[in-house]
Amino acid sequence: MIAENFNYEAPSTLEEAISLLHEYGDEAKILAGGHSLIPMMKLRFAAPTHLIDINNIPGLSYVKEEGGMLKIGAMTKEVEVEDSEIIKSKYHLFTDATKLIADPQVRNFGTLGGNLAHGDAANDHPAVMFALGASVEITGKDGKRTVPIDDFFHGFYTTSVQHGEVLTEIQIPAASGRFGSAYHKAERKVGDYATAGVAAMVQIDEDGKCTRAGIGLTNVNSIPMRAARSEEVLIGSDLSESVINQAALFASEDCNPSEDLRGNVEYKRHLVKIITKRMLNKAISRAK
Amino acid sequence: MTKKITLKINGAEHTMEVEPRMLLVHAIRENASLTGTHIGCDTSSCGACTILIDGKSAKSCTVLAVQADGKEIATVEGLATAEGLHPIQEGFHLNHALHCGFCTPGMMMRAIELLEKNPNPTEDEIRWGIAGNLCRCTGYNNIVSAIQWTSAKMQGKELPSTEPKFV
Structure with missing residues (x-):
């Protein structure tokens, strides 16, 4: 199965990606892990005219505890969550969930940010985020804003992430006691x-x-x-x-x-x- | 519309003009003429198209060729050398781990990353590790045995018996 034709760009900074997203409007889609988007494009359920691949943007992939928060970069891959020592020692539900998400090859690509931004009620991380009381950081032209997970999902494949914006970080109150x-x-x-x-x-x-x-x-x-x-x-x-x-x-x-x-x-x-x-x-x- | 990309497949550079929508598996099979990587389901379910991109196993039917520009790709054709078979190939051969062979290239490429990350996996870890690869002939037991054999071989341990097991 072959997707409809599109233009492909792989910017190396977030600013560049956001400006491309603004330029192309709702004809553009962000390519993160691609393991939901590419199958949809192959089936022609989705036919964006522009794909903005954000895999070449450094600094969007990390798992760290900072200021009383567990922070996960949006481009952190499932496998990186699976292998993270912080996750393995304290946040066992991630270990439970990632093992059940697709298969090892898909987890080498699939990202946490993508799993949420796809806005599919069948994905596993949304429930994890509800349980942990997460918030999601979204970056746009005018800077960053933070949306509690309770306000993030709007409908089928629809989230708070607007055209011209990129989901950049997941913030979770750190485990204590x-x-x-x-x-x-x-x-x-x-x-x-x-x-x-x-x-x-x-x-x-x-x-x-x-x-x-x-x-x-x-x-x-x-x-x-x-x-x-x-x-x-x-x-x-x-x-x-x-x-x-x-x-x-x-x-x-x-x-x-x-x-x-x-x-x-x-x-x-x-x-x-x-x-x-x-x-x-x-x-x-x-x-x- | 087309983009010029270079794929380093098994150490050799392949430069090609591709449409962004071209899938990596098609670039490997059609442009680089390496047909050892198979297309099974074409929906990232079966794992027959599994290759390594920078050492990580990937389903090449769900990756765009342009995404792999400049990356190191390993396919089944790169496993054997002039000295002989790769241990995983030897393991599959000696343990009767294939019947029709369609899943074998993907199965072996996946096993290579599995053993790289976890040189001494348990049977359970092997079964979870190949959960993204379907085989419709063997019932998996011999594939698991082959990966256990290869694990022992690669670590210089005593090799398990390759006598057929009836379970």
Whole structure:
């Protein structure tokens, strides 16, 4: 399959990329890892007239803790997240998630920024970002702005990133104290999109009380979503079995899956309930 | 519309004029006439087109040729030398790790990066490591054995038996 023809440019600075994006308007697409965009172009679901490859721009790929934040450069590849010592030691849900994203070859290319900016509710990192309470830094002509993940996804393939802008960094409140997180998705085969997926994060104080909680859901709503009612019952609780069951029930009630080849609505809600329960228990055990 | 690019494939420079939409796998097969890299699904699912770009395994049906401009590309044709087969080829040969052979070039290129990053992988790590490569003949067991054999060979360890296993 061959994509429609387009012009290709690979600028070496962010300023240059932004100015090209302004010049070409909505006819241009940013090429990051390309493993969502190129297949869409081959199928002719997308036919941008200009591709702006941002792989040659230095300084967009890093994982670091700084000023109480975990900062991940938008062009950081899945494999780099997988191999990062900071991630492996503290942010276990990334390790859980990246292992389930596509396959090793795709993870050598796919980027975290691209996974979010693609705006697909079936992608895995949106749920991870909801669970961790992330914000996204977007750079445009007039400088940088930061958007909380809750305001980032607008609709099918639509996010806060406007024409002429580039998603540049992901910012996550750093793990502190007794912090645990976990992610799992049910998939039909390796590399498939989730039938349903759940990301969970808890922070627990010395008395065993939950001080922070986050739950994000994958592919069970038209846009990536947070299970807000579930978080409410967790925060301030002792994370007892009944609280976890309630949180899992709320997540299964509040999601809005649609029936497809991966399963019917009832089945997907059931999966959300079970996986939420399991991921909460896993996150809690990791927080000890 | 076309762009002039240079691909360093198995050490040899290939300069070509390509449309930006040309896929890397087509540039390798058609422009550089190296047809050892196969096109299977053409949707980045099967891994038959796996090559190495600067040492990293990639599905060349989902990379544009222009993206690989100036990069070092390794394909199956570069594995064997005048001295003989590459250990991964020897491993596949001795362990009966192929039937039709269609997936083999991609499987071997993927295994090379896997062993480079993790010289002594467990069976589980090998199976996750080749999760992006489909084989419809072997049932994978012999491929896993071949990669285990190659791992031992490359580290100078005692070689596992290559007798067929019936499982």
